[in-house]
Amino acid sequence: MRIPDIAPGGRVLALGHYQPPNIVTNDDLTKTMDTSDEWIQSRVGIQQRRVAGKEESVEDMATIAGGKALAASGLSPDEVDLVIVATCTLESQIPNASAVVAHRLGINSPGAFDVNAACAGFCYALATASAAVRAGSARNVLVIGAEKLSQWVDWTDRSTAVIFADGAGAAVVGPSDTPGIGPVVWGSAGDKSEAISIEDRTSFLYQEGQTVFRWATTALHPVALEACSRAGVDPSELAAFVPHQANLRIIEAIARKLGADKAVVARDIVTAGNTSAASIPLALSRMLERGEVRSGGLALVLGFGAGLTYAGQVIEIP
Numbered sequence: 001m002r003i004p005d006i007a008p009g010g011r012v013l014a015l016g017h018y019q020p021p022n023i024v025t026n027d028d029l030t031k032t033m034d035t036s037d038e039w040i041q042s043r044v045g046i047q048q049r050r051v052a053g054k055e056e057s058v059e060d061m062a063t064i065a066g067g068k069a070l071a072a073s074g075l076s077p078d079e080v081d082l083v084i085v086a087t088c089t090l091e092s093q094i095p096n097a098s099a100v101v102a103h104r105l106g107i108n109s110p111g112a113f114d115v116n117a118a119c120a121g122f123c124y125a126l127a128t129a130s131a132a133v134r135a136g137s138a139r140n141v142l143v144i145g146a147e148k149l150s151q152w153v154d155w156t157d158r159s160t161a162v163i164f165a166d167g168a169g170a171a172v173v174g175p176s177d178t179p180g181i182g183p184v185v186w187g188s189a190g191d192k193s194e195a196i197s198i199e200d201r202t203s204f205l206y207q208e209g210q211t212v213f214r215w216a217t218t219a220l221h222p223v224a225l226e227a228c229s230r231a232g233v234d235p236s237e238l239a240a241f242v243p244h245q246a247n248l249r250i251i252e253a254i255a256r257k258l259g260a261d262k263a264v265v266a267r268d269i270v271t272a273g274n275t276s277a278a279s280i281p282l283a284l285s286r287m288l289e290r291g292e293v294r295s296g297g298l299a300l301v302l303g304f305g306a307g308l309t310y311a312g313q314v315i316e317i318p
């Protein structure tokens, strides 16, 4: 048996994102449910979110974000041999999104699978992509987080409808002489699996907000610190902290405990809402586009959500 040449490291080569054009403000929501702009902004930090059109699918959004990341990488579709889509909001169980998206992007017969680790899905997929590149199982990997939460939310339930939103973000991962993706720290708390669920195909998303909030603000900063430590990076060296955009209060609580004083903290939730597996690549891609972070800086990404699952790693910003 022979093992192919192994790349010393994997790195994110490029990012891309997509948001549906339809903006829904907090004031819009007050017309159909008992809520207020003041409550949403003070408890969750959201001012507005994007909601996909009826005909716009997870695969549609994933294809646009993935196509942008691919174009930005400068690679041709035939240089990609693995496509991973992280999502938990597909309309149907099969086919998976990744094979459909790959075909639409002209990527010829790649390995293709979806990852469902809910809001942590992108970081799981990124770790898998990096491992595949390093092991010689893939040359370049397209990793996409894409969600249409709007189709799984009860639009009369103010405890969930004000939070969740739609969108997609993508990253191309390729080989590198110097590592640009640090070791992942991942895990789960299955004892709390009931805290976020969609029971069956006739159900809407259910969330015990307080349970998840307590867990997120107490259990995750050690994961963030461990991800830095495994990458040999002191939090003070981070240029950005990009956690899952779940709730601005959670983001700020973890950021405080992380103590990454020089890091720009992603607050994309304010205008993008909580887009589950899409939120991290969406936030980082938008931060790069707006010039809030620079290429070459180190970013800590940290996903967490239903499962309960979590995963985080340090990456070099492309």
Ligand code: UT7
Pocket: 034, 035, 036, 039, 040, 043, 044, 119, 158, 159, 162, 163, 208, 209, 210, 212, 213, 216, 245, 246, 247, 250, 274, 276, 304, 305, 306
């Ligand atoms: O992305 C996946 C991971 N998910 C998360 O990380 C979410 C974690 N949890 C949270 O972010 C927060 O728990 C929520 C944003 C979901 C809720 O915020 P909270 O500060 O924990 O509020 P609460 O559920 O304790 O509710 C407080 C009050 C209640 O009223 P009473 O019982 O005190 O009279 C709710 O009925 O606020 C009420 N309430 C609302 N009021 C106006 C709940 N939702 C709303 C609303 N507008 N949209």
